[in-house]
Amino acid sequence: MLLIDERLSAARGHRSAGRNDDASLLYESVLDVSPSNIPALKELAAIRLTEGRLDEAMDLAMRAASRVNDDCEVFALLARVALLSDRSDVAAVAIEQGLTQDPHHPEINKLKAGTLLQGGDQKAAERLLIAALRHHPNDAGLLTALSQMYLDDGLSEPALAYSHKALTQNPDNPDLLALVGSQLSVLGNHAEALPYLERAHLQQPSNVPLLSYLAETLLSVGQLTEAHRLAKRVVTLMPHLLSGWQTYVKVMAYRGDAEAALAEFVAIAKQHPEKIEAALTLAGAYRISGNPAQALRLLQPLAAKFATLSPTRKMLATALIRDCCLTLGLFDKVAATFPQTDLHAMLGLTQHGGKNAENDELPAALAETSLVIDGNLSSLDAMVLLRFNLCPPETGPPTRVLGASSLADIVALMPGKRFEANDMPEADDRDDIVRALPLSYTLALPEGMRGTMTSTVPYARAPEERREIWRRSLAGLPRPLIALAWDATRPGLLLDDYRTAFNGFQGTLVSVMWDEARHQLSDWSLVIDAGVHFTSMADLAAVIAETDAIIGPNGVPLHLAGAMGAKALLLTLPNWPWYWHNQDGVSSWYPTVKVLKTGTIGSWAAGIEEIAPAIGEFCRSLCVPSLASNGRDPTNLSAAERGKP
Secondary structure (H helix, E strand, O other): OOOHHHHHHHHHHHHHHOOHHHHHHHHHHHHHOOOHHHHHHHHHHHHHHHOOOOHHHHHHHHHEEEEEOOOOHHHHHHHHHHHOOOHHHEEEEEEEEHHHHOOHHHHHHHHHHHHHHHOOHHHHEEEEEHHHHHOOOOOOOHHHHHHHHHHHHOOOOHHHHHHHHHHHHOOOOHHHHHHHHHHHOOOHHHHHHHHHHHHHHHHHHOOHHHHHHHHHHHHHHHHHHHHHHHHHHHHHHHOOOHHOOOOOOOOHHHHOHHHHHHHHHHHHHHOOOHHHHHHHHHHHHHHOOOOOOHHHHHHHHHHHOOHHHOHHHHHHHHHHHHHHHHHOOOOOOOOOOOOOOOHHHOOOOOOOOHHHHHHHHHHHHHHOEEOOOOOOHHHHHHHHHHHOOOOOOOOOOOOOEEEHHHHHHHHHOOOOEEEEEEOOHHHHHHOOOOOEEEEEHHHHHHHHHHHHOOOOOOOOOOOHHHHHHHHHHHOOOOOOOEEEOOOOOOOOHHHHHHHHOOOOOOEEEEOOHHHHHHHHHHHHHOEOOOHHHOHHHHHHHHHHOOOOOEEOOOHHHHHHHHHHHOEEEEEEEOOOHHHEEEOOEOOOOOOOEEEOOOOOOHHHHHHHHHHHHHHHHHOOOOOOOOOOOOOOHHHHHOOOOOOOO
């Protein structure tokens, strides 16, 4: 007869080789002989957990936990299963038992931090994870937990630092490769993210959710054919994977086939067992394809059920409803999408009965309140909302803004704002922040308090000393002077796409690109490369101020122009972000920006031909005098003469 130790050893071998069925049979045979065998209970529970058989996993884990007093691995396993089974009471007991045995156990601390985050106590979660990391500095679980927490809070630098450190411990771990790749992609570094996701895919070719993420990243770097091939494979292999359908619809939209993809998805969503998740994902797919009105119609029934939704679903639903309302210009409905709009309660103030007392208390509190840029806001979202102040800038102190250091240069151009970076973990431990308000919540404040959408413009200004330098550099060039922006890769707008629109143009084109997109200038020498001389956002602002207008797609240059009140022409596809809502082609958020959209989502090469006449009309409407160029072609000027400060 085989000994128990022999069976356990063989079972571990099968499990490490991925043969869970064989391992399960051997663990079950051990339990037939010894029902209280802890290793068998623990390992079989872990297998059932990976198989999604939560009831069996819970039973096995509880049996194991009832027979041990000092096995933190068992307590951690029970807590994981309990949390997935919505048994927070069982999880809490298991976590406390584990912490009693080992206060710095990595997995137990990770689970405890997760419960603290769910309860909104981020500082406690951070302290817990950092304390555990001091005792286990190379634990990948702790590193990834901290990384994800910082990324969710908008702290990209420490998030990437921790995820990269975790990856160095195990460079071929597919989960860690996928983590780094997904974080880079979320931050917009799609080209840098792609190799990590491709390596993860090679390690786990059967991981369909990873395949879906890879497809979306391929789309973001312009590899549309490969993105379509992978996205189609995802929905074929796992037709009930909702995230896969959202990626598929997005890819198909850029192929010009959004309607066909949505028709396929609607049929799946109607039969999907998770009705709420399916409705949310389908609404998101309609939003991606440029139909926010239909997305909002799908979301309305969920709004009536908010009380029954889980916190995660409620957050996703409200965020999508808010996005659709903003995109459609339903600004009066935006405040209702925030769970808390009582400013007194949010700032911890006592509401007095008298109106005068209330008015006396609030301004003083706002004067010491900081605006914190939400982790889920992009830098462009933040640029739009930073127009708002919590007290009149001409009478009150500067509003303190906390956010990622990448925004420091931009906020420095905004009078009435004082920026402090919170990229590093220790920055969150300031004791001098008495009150803070998420930047997104300015949308829920009364207009009389934070200002209207347009009354706050302009709210950014180029430094006069930089303007003077660029004024001299651009003097004498044929006008109009058009600042030009474009995207780094497909499916975005490339510099070469402009050729049709500027055929025969008699003015001067000035590039304001300073990143890798500058390389496209090598194919079009008529465009002056001003961006090569940029040392900060102040130079970008100065060039915008000293040219007659700027033309380009969604990005920092167009937002900065709008914030400065400069003339601009925004080129966009029909599925524009919420902040490019417009009336009769004039931006609702930036009144000096005209919005010009193509008729369909898809190739910019074709779309630019459609709108080229309107671009030419915009340039002719600038009505600026034509200045002599002293008989010199600007393309032959020296670097100093062509824009070098």
